[in-house]
Every structure is written in structure tokens, then in C-alpha cells.
Amino acid sequence: MKLKTVLILAALLLAAPMFAQEEPPPPEPTPEELQGKIDAATETLTETKNIVDLLSKLKITGYIQAQYVNDEASQNELGGATGTRNRDQFSIRRGRVKFTYQFSPTSKFVIQPDITTSGVVLKDGYVEFTEPWTTWHHTLTAGQFNWPFGFEIMYSSSQREVPERSRVFRTLFPGERDRGVMLSGVGLGEHFTYRVAVVNGTGTARTDDLNKRKDLVGRVGYSFGALDVGASAYRGSDLIATSTRAAGIEFDKERQGIDVQWITPVPGLGLRGEYITGKQAPASGTTRTQSFDVRGWYFYAIQNIGTKHQFVVRVDEYDPDTNTDNNAVRTINPTYIFHWDANSKVMASYELIRNQVSDPDDNVFTLRYQYSF
């Protein structure tokens, strides 16, 4: 009985709308009302477009390199004067996010922090002005940027085919960047490039510049298509405290180098090389009065197999004092890279490090996964 009542009530409720009095249709909108709606929609669309246009001028790119390193020189040791000596570990080698805001083709803002387990460090931070009047598009850059020297410094770590730069660059250009102003341009049918900069000369390890003198560095390059060549020079000085003068004396800081990149006729095979000589200041507290004469070079052979596989061998050498025998360090660095997709790649690399007189246990194996966007 109860069920029947419930069913009847439910049926009545469902049917109720069918018997409800039909509402009269809404009046047709007038042309003025329609125009008003169109104007309102157009205004909203314009505002949205303005916001989207502004946002599209901001470009965010970046990459992260997660890796495991196995170093033959690693030892279990807690604390001590040198801190931990274990280097066998998982780490984030680089975590870069690059923000580029370009309001017009003539000006650009770039800032790129490196966010890793060691902290946050500013890598790039500069403004650019590009003149629109000539086909050279001369560009003035001011801030913190890569030293315009050679090829390997300016070649991104996300693109490089081995885990680290060659020893000569890690020693002579630590951090690869400095603060100053740079003028650059492209001409002669985009075959010729030049970059010349005035910089502090202290790199980015310090926040200040120790000496009043500024350093000059530059590179000119020419592209013949499959063959690119460049010549670079650096002239400056380092203020170093000596054993006799704590306030420091100026030591020559000079480098000159040539670089070559060649796309060989062998499909997928590229070769690169660079040779550098110069003068490098000694460490603080030195008894010397003159810089060391230094020399270094590297050579890459990169073989692409299809779109996924790259086999690489780099050989590099650095001699920290060419007037002393048997002190150069040579590294042979075979590497395999698997490009998983457009964004990610896996790199396996082994560094065989040899002194001229001995081969200590200091080889390094790196397994790295990189994702870029």
C-alpha cells in the first residue's frame, strides 16, 4: 500500500512539468541590444588578446640533469680538512630555468638561475639592445654573460655531448661567465660573426672586481657552410697576493685560441677542435712575479646513428706550465647518448684521466638523464 502511494506521488512529480503553464517566449533582442553584446564580447576578446600577447613575449625554457657519478678517487671519510672525499653519488648537476622577455625585436631581457641541491646561482642575467638600422644587427649586451671566447664556452651544457667542458676551459674560464658589456653582430651574408666584450675579469665566483683595470675579450668567426672557423683573444690581468706583497700585484692574464667545427662528408660525422695558449696567474701567496705560460686543446669526434644514437670521443689536454716538463693532464672521454625523445636523453660517459708520468686511480663514470623544455 505504501509502495503504491510512493509510486503515484513520484509519477505526479515527474509529470508536473508537463502540465505546467508554458512561459511566453522571451522577446527578440533589439539590434541595439545585439550590438551591445557584440561590443562587450569584442572588448573582452581584445583584453584577453592583449594579455595573451604580453604573455607570448615571455619565453621560458630550461633543463634538468640528474646523474650518478662513480669516481675511482672516492674514499669513505667523515669531515676532515678536505671535507667528504666521497664523490660516488646521485646529484642534480644542473637545473636551469631561462626567462626571456622580448617586447620588441630590438630589446631583450634574459635571466637564468641554476637551481641545484647546492643552492641557487645566477648564471645569466643581461639586457640586450639590437640596432634595427643595418643588416648587421649590432647588439649591445650588458650584465652577466658567457665570455665570448672560443666555441666550447658558448656551447650550451644542455647540447654538449660530454658531461663537462674540457679541462683547459674549466681552468682558464671557470664558470664560463663574467660581468661587463658586449658588442656583437652578424654580417657578410650571415657568414661572419663578431663578439667583443669589456669585462671585470674576475668571473662570477666573486661579487666584486679586485682591480681597477678591465679586461678585453673577443671572437671573430666565419662559416663556410660545413666548415666553421673562429679566432679568439683575451687581454687582461689578475691581482694576486704574493709572499712579499699582501696587497697583491698584477699578473698578466692572456689567452689566444683558434677553433674549428667541421661537418665531414661521412654521414652524421662531425669533428671539432680548439687550441689555446696564454698566460695564467699563479695562486695566491705565490713567490712568483710572472704568470705561467699555459697551453691546452681538445678534439671531438661525434658520430650520429639515425636520430636516436650518438657516439662521441673527446680527447683533451691541459698543460698548466709549458716551461716545466711532464705536468700536462690528458683526458680521453668516450660517451654514448641515447635521445629518448625530443625532450629527454640519457648519457653514459667514462673519463680516462692520465698525467704525463703516471695514471692515478681517478677515472670517472657518469650516467646522466636530462630533460629539457
Place this chain on the structure above:
Amino acid sequence: MKKLIAAALAALALPLFAAKPVTIKGSDTMVIMNARLAEAFMAKNPGTFIQVTGGGSGVGIAALINGTTDIAAASRPIKTSETDKLKQRFATTGYAFPIARDGLSVYLHASNPVKELTLAQIRSIYTGEVTNWKDVGGKDAPIVLYSRENSSGTYTYFKDNVLLGRDYSPRAQTLQGTAAVVNAVSKDPNGIGYGGAAYAKGIKDAAVKKDDRTPGVLPSLETVRNGSYPISRYLYLYTRTKPAKEMKTFLDWAIGPEGQEIVTKVGYFPVK
């Protein structure tokens, strides 16, 4: 049972032996032409599969650089910076195949009394210096600009060759694809747009004058071929490596008489 297992194994193994498609990605201007070429080639060569997608010339070349397409379609020449990336990633300078010529039309609404424009006038309109049709011989009405997104090769070509590198007016409305530009202009009596001649349906082309002294020229096979139409360009297919196998067969065919006939039917102009 044995037969069933054998059939299941064969079905599972089939994808391993299936032909890998040749992928073409890039220019939206070229996407219809490339699709027609691919359809005709696949019909003639059963077993081959060519996949065509758009996205813009810049997107296609980026895909060539990161290895996610076999062929990039571009309505502009590859830039030096893009060639440098190809060199660094794949140790190649790339291979360019001009596949068609295109006259870049300037679209006007069918009711617009303006019939011809000089290159300087088009430049002034698109950079925002001229904002009213009466300043270029038309009625007293604001000019509504329709343009393409900046990943488009058409956008880049027009900017480099018509605007001479100057910036587009911020009032220009950005639309995705030439078809969208044509559609917008066809509905807007005050609109102006630009794009491939092959798309110019339902609107009228402006006759373009090199300067005040020369006559206005409409885009056509003859005027694009003989160079009298001032805004014409090559359309390219780019590959990373020297083409081989299906890719070579396809490109040879596309540049040959049969392919060029399709190019002409779509509304572009043959390269030879």
C-alpha cells in the same frame, strides 16, 4: 590451436615489419599541397605511408632539428641559427628542396573599392602608420589588420620582405592558419590579410605595385613565374640527411611532372 597461436604471433609481430611512415611537418600554407601530394603518392605506391601535419614553418624546422619529423615543410628559407642547430645536433647542414612557388596575396573584402596597393602602402598599413582606408584611396573606414602567428613562415616572409624587418602593428589580429585569415577578411568589409594565393577564395586579391610608377600586378602563374608580381617566394621541403628509399622516391616524384601537376592544381606554381 597451433594455427591460432601462429596467427596471434603473426598479428603481434605485424607492427614490427610495418613500413615506418615518412613524416612531413611544418608550414600551414603548404599543408593542403603536401596532403594532396602524399595522397597521390600513396595511391601510386601502395605500402608507403606519408603523414602530413601543420603547425608552422618554425615548428616544422624545430621538429627536424629535434629529430621528430623526417621532412620539414617551410614557406621561407631556413635561418642560419636553425642550420647551426642542425650542425650541432646531427652534423649536417640539411638539404633543401624547392617544391613550389607561391605568390603571396594581399586579401581584401570583395566590397572594398581599393583595387591596388603599392608595397610601401602595404608596409604602412601593416606597421600601423596608415589606419584608415581613405589614406590609400578607399572609403573613410578604419583598417582592420589580420595577420599570422609568429611561428608561421608566411608571417616571417611578409615581415622580412614587405615590412622590411619592421614590427607589425600591435593592432594586427593574429590568426592560426591562412584559411582563418581568408575567412576573417571575407566577413569583414574593412579587413586586410595576407597569405598564399592558393587560399584566396571568397575574397579578392589586391593588385600589388612595386612603387608608384609601376602598374599593379595580380598574382598568377605567369606573373609569379616571370617575376613581375612583387611578393613571390619558394616553398621548401627540408631533410636532415640526403634522402634515401621512400623519402627520395617521394621527393623525386613531387619535383617531377606528376607532383608539379598537383602543385599547380592546388593553386601554387611549379618550380620548373
